[in-house]
Every structure is written in structure tokens, then in C-alpha cells.
Amino acid sequence: MRIPVTRFRLSLSMVLAGWLLAMPAMAQVPAAPAAGTNVELDPIRCWWRTSAGAVRVGELFDMALTCAVLENDAVQVMPDESRLAPATITLAPFEVVSGTHPADLHSGSRRFFQYQYKLRIISPDAIGSDVGLPPVQIHYAINSRMSGNASVQGRDLVYILPPESVRVASMVPNGAPDIRDASGADFGQVENLLLRASTLEVVATTCVALAVLVVLVVLVSLARRVRSRTPVGERHLTTRQLVGVAVQELGAVGREREQHGWTEPLVARALAATRLAATAAVGTTVSQSLAGKNATPGDGRLLHTGGLRGKARVISGSATPFDLDRAIKSSIGEEATRGPLLESLRDALRAFGANQYGRTGTVDQPALDAALASAQSAAAVVRAEHSWIKTLVQQWRSGSAAPVTSRA
Numbered sequence: 001m002r003i004p005v006t007r008f009r010l011s012l013s014m015v016l017a018g019w020l021l022a023m024p025a026m027a028q029v030p031a032a033p034a035a036g037t038n039v040e041l042d043p044i045r046c047w048w049r050t051s052a053g054a055v056r057v058g059e060l061f062d063m064a065l066t067c068a069v070l071e072n073d074a075v076q077v078m079p080d081e082s083r084l085a086p087a088t089i090t091l092a093p094f095e096v097v098s099g100t101h102p103a104d105l106h107s108g109s110r111r112f113f114q115y116q117y118k119l120r121i122i123s124p125d126a127i128g129s130d131v132g133l134p135p136v137q138i139h140y141a142i143n144s145r146m147s148g149n150a151s152v153q154g155r156d157l158v159y160i161l162p163p164e165s166v167r168v169a170s171m172v173p174n175g176a177p178d179i180r181d182a183s184g185a186d187f188g189q190v191e192n193l194l195l196r197a198s199t200l201e202v203v204a205t206t207c208v209a210l211a212v213l214v215v216l217v218v219l220v221s222l223a224r225r226v227r228s229r230t231p232v233g234e235r236h237l238t239t240r241q242l243v244g245v246a247v248q249e250l251g252a253v254g255r256e257r258e259q260h261g262w263t264e265p266l267v268a269r270a271l272a273a274t275r276l277a278a279t280a281a282v283g284t285t286v287s288q289s290l291a292g293k294n295a296t297p298g299d300g301r302l303l304h305t306g307g308l309r310g311k312a313r314v315i316s317g318s319a320t321p322f323d324l325d326r327a328i329k330s331s332i333g334e335e336a337t338r339g340p341l342l343e344s345l346r347d348a349l350r351a352f353g354a355n356q357y358g359r360t361g362t363v364d365q366p367a368l369d370a371a372l373a374s375a376q377s378a379a380a381v382v383r384a385e386h387s388w389i390k391t392l393v394q395q396w397r398s399g400s401a402a403p404v405t406s407r408a
Contacts, residue, residue, distance in 0.1 A: 279317030
């Protein structure tokens with residue numbers, strides 16, 4: 001079948017016209033990038049966002065800085081965010097009142113970080129004008145990852161934030177109490193602070209209770225250690241109790257002296273009590289033993305009937321003026337009160353010994369009175385030195401109990 005020439009020419013003309021019209025549009029379509037080629041992307045891009053386009057002098061408003069940095073398997077942009085913190089950034093003439101830094105977000109090959117600031121401006125000269133933020137620079141470096149997990153750090157680059165301005169409309173209202181006051185805490189913050197205070201109070205109380213418990217455990221262990229070193233079958237008097245016996249005996253001697261005056265048995269009792277206190281003062285052994293049924297005091301011995309479990313004990317000391325002289329020489333350089341204490345006990349021993357063992361047979365009443373007063377005051381000081389707390393501390397430091405008592 002033959003096509004008419006006229007219809008064929010018309011169809012060919014329409015095809016040619018459509019092809020000529022489509023050529024300009026095809027020329028405008030860019031060619032798709034080949035696989036594996038690099039595409040240009042901004043390594044960092046930042047922008048400002050304000051909560052108000054116009055503010056008053058002293059009015060608080062929000063200003064947010066948002067940045068997007070490139071992060072993928074090949075490139076990682078590392079900006080210096082230390083200069084963007086609310087405590088370090090400077091946005092004069094605006095005053096940074098406070099600020100926050102929310103957690104970063106990731107989307108595709110971009111990491112977004114944001115800093116939110118609360119700003120205000122206090123300057124009457126800025127009324128009716130647009131006040132711009134100062135130019136802020138962000139230093140950053142581009143790290144490129146190579147094959148084998150190797151990383152190459154680029155040079156230091158600078159990104160200048162886009163300009164931003166805020167319109168200052170007018171002054172604050174007349175009813176504003178103080179434009180420099182910070183915003184008050186709401187009920188939620190007050191409740192959080194009260195909860196934190198209650199928690200800290202509970203923790204402090206618990207710590208104090210634990211400390212008291214530890215102190216009690218230590219004291220009990222020290223007391224058990226001291227008690228375990230004494231014989232099982234017999235408990236001895238402590239040094240403080242022994243010196244207490246001497247103090248009581250000297251007091252009884254003083255009362256009997258006021259009634260009957262000084263006698264030889266009374267001088268012997270004062271000498272035995274003073275020797276007992278002197279023995280404890282120089283740190284030598286004090287002899288103590290259970291008393292028999294017919295035991296009597298005398299010959300430098302004291303009879304103590306108020307012993308442990310109601311049993312009487314015979315107690316005696318062995319210190320002499322020579323021992324005290326030697327202790328005085330060794331105490332040079334120690335406490336200032338140690339020397340006079342030992343001298344008082346030495347002089348009292350000499351006075352009582354001279355009256356008891358002297359050849360004249362006369363009693364020197366004034367000398368004995370002075371010796372008794374000196375011995376009483378010195379014995380009281382020695383007893384205070386051997387308190388149970390000081391004894392426990394000394395034994396804990398030395399690691400062993402001092403042998404201040406023995407069996408006869």
C-alpha cells in the first residue's frame with residue numbers, strides 16, 4: 001500500500017520540529033556524576049536563631065547557635081568548641097546571662113551541635129537601633145582518613161559566623177524591680193534542691209554513725225588486747241588504780257595527822273604511799289599480790305581492801321631517791337612539768353625517810369607537812385597521766401602493754 005506523499009511530508013515535519021524544541025532542554029540537564037568522583041560539600045556551616053526580633057533594654061531573650069559539620073568515613077571536621085561555651089564566649093555589647101549545650105545530633109554525613117544562650121543588653125544608647133552581634137570565629141581542622149585506618153590532620157582553618165543583629169525597641173517597663181536580677185527558681189528547682197539536701201543529710205548521718213561504730217570497735221579491741229595480756233587466774237590493778245590507792249592513803253594520813261599529829265607509823269604509811277606514786281612515775285614495776293587472812297600493812301607495804309572481786313591486796317613500790325635522780329636527768333628536754341614532778345616526789349621521799357630512819361628520833365613537823373602536801377599534789381598528777389584513754393593510746397602505739405604490775 002502506498003502512503004500519500006503529502007501525509008508523509010507532514011509527519012516528517014512534526015518529528016523534526018519536536019526534536020528541535022527538545023534540544024535546549026536536554027542541554028540544560030547536568031550530567032550525573034560518575035561513580036567514585038568527589039562532590040564538593042561545605043565542611044562546616046553555622047547559623048544564628050533568635051527568639052525575638054526586637055527586645056527592650058534589660059530584657060532576657062534566647063539566642064541559639066547551630067552548626068553542621070561534615071563527618072563520614074573519609075573526612076571528619078573537628079571544630080574548637082571551647083570558645084563557644086556560655087562561660088567563655090563574648091558577645092559584647094550583649095551580656096551572656098546563662099546558657100546550655102544540648103546533646104549533638106547526627107543525620108547522614110553531618111553532625112549538628114548547638115549552643116543556647118540567654119542574652120540581654122543594658123545600654124540606653126542602643127534604643128531605636130539595630131545592634132549586631134560581634135564577629136565570632138570558629139577554628140576547625142579537617143582530618144582525612146587514609147587506608148589502614150591512618151588519619152591525616154589538616155591545617156588550622158577559621159570559619160566566621162554569619163552576621164546577626166537584634167532590634168532594641170525601648171526601655172523596660174517602669175514596674176521592673178531590677179533589670180540585673182537573674183530569673184528566679186521555679187517550684188521544680190526548689191523541690192530538687194530540697195531533695196538533694198535531704199539526701200546529703202541522710203548520707204552525713206550515716207557517715208557519723210559509721211564513724212562512731214568504728215571508734216567503738218577500735219576501743220573494744222584495744223580493751224580486749226590489754227585484758228588478754230593479764231593472767232587468766234588473777235586480774236591485777238591498773239597503774240591508775242594503784243596510784244589512786246597512794247592518793248587515798250596520803251589523804252588518810254593527812255586527816256589523822258590533823259587529829260593526832262605525826263607519829264612513826266603515820267610517817268611509815270606516808271613513805272609507802274609516796275614510794276608507790278614515785279614507782280609509777282618512773283615507770284618501774286609495782287608489786288601487788290593477794291593478801292592473806294592475817295595480812296597487815298607495814299614495812300613499806302599498803303593493804304588495799306577494795307580490790308577486784310572484793311579481794312584484799314598487798315601493794316608496794318620500790319622507787320628510791322636515786323631512781324628519781326636518774327629519771328630527772330633522763331627527762332631533760334622532755335615536757336617542762338616532768339622535771340618538777342619528779343623533784344617533788346624525790347624531796348618527799350627524802351623527808352619521810354630522814355624522819356623514819358634518822359638517828360635523832362625527833363619528828364620534824366614542818367618538814368613532814370611540806371613533804372605530805374608535795375606528795376599529794378604529785379600523786380594526783382601521776383594518776384591523771386595514767387587515764388584509761390591515754391593508756392590505750394600508748395599501748396596501741398607501742399604494740400604491747402607496759403609491764404607495770406607483777407606478782408609478789
